[in-house]
Amino acid sequence: MEFERNDSGDQPTRERVVRSILVNGPSTAAALAERLDLTPAAVRRHLEHLLTLGALESRDARPSATRGRGRPAKVFAITDSGRESFDQQYDDLAVQALRYLSETGGDEAVMEFARRRVAFIERDYATVTAAHPELSPAEALARVFSAEGYAASVRSLPLLDGLSAAEQLCQQHCPVSHVAHEFPQLCEAETEAIGQVLGRHVQRLATIAHGDGVCTTCIPNPLVSTSSTTEE
Known part of the structure; x- marks a missing residue:
């Protein structure tokens, strides 16, 4: 498995996303965008690609008493195959x-x-x-x-x-x-x-x-x- 297919220009950014999750643990898209100085839309695009490849998996975030109404946040974690790749x-x-x-x-x-x-x-x-x-x-x-x-x-x-x-x-x-x-x-x-x-x-x-x-x-x-x- 590779982190890119035919869009090699995105590979360094996707590797940054994976490394950030590897070092900091499961993260939300918002946290990744802030940490990597990327737009939320760009982070979501890279996350969707990495999910398709099996490098990442999404999980429900733990409930927070301070979180408002709306769709529960997802956190993204690296898979075994993503780590090995x-x-x-x-x-x-x-x-x-x-x-x-x-x-x-x-x-x-x-x-x-x-x-x-x-x-x-x-x-x-x-x-x-x-x-x-x-x-x-x-x-x-x-x-x-x-x-x-x-x-x-x-x-x-x-x-x-x-x-x-x-x-x-x-x-x-x-x-x-x-x-x-x-x-x-x-x-x-x-x-x-x-x-x-x-x-x-x-x-x-x-x-x-x-x-x-x-x-x-x-x-x-x-x-x-x-x-x-x-x-x-």
Whole structure:
């Protein structure tokens, strides 16, 4: 399945629509129009095409006490086939390039590439924490990863006394999961970079690349003693 047929001029916009839903979750046409700076008519046209292709599905929005009378709003969510089609556009080329890099430069060359790819973590983490000092380290990282298409969120893990022993950084989507299945250095570099920007050990508990539903990284509270080590 492709996001376009014979109207390739619309393809970049349709990919923006799909990516916006992928990152922000199920969305109404009005929300998409505002988020992407498009007219409502243009958004509806792209949504209808994506629904026809099976890349999106429509659902009834949850009832809202503040919503007035009229036809209930619909929200649009990405389907499994839409998610796979979005990812597949880049996976084959990336795998071929990394295979060539591995053959010519070895595993260390692949790891160096992986580290460069996640340079956005250190760069954007500093920007987010400076602008939003109220965020916890994990919450700041969630914003950094979500901006890169990972659809990240945070889950707190409480101690018995109610204090937070750790937070889990949960990535609902991984743009490189299919590639990382063959080249785990991509996951290793992410975990390494998270530990470096936080200045503490973190532990990767699950990855989409290895068949888990969510990529999960445990980030211990710096006030809690832990013997965890940084690992994939």
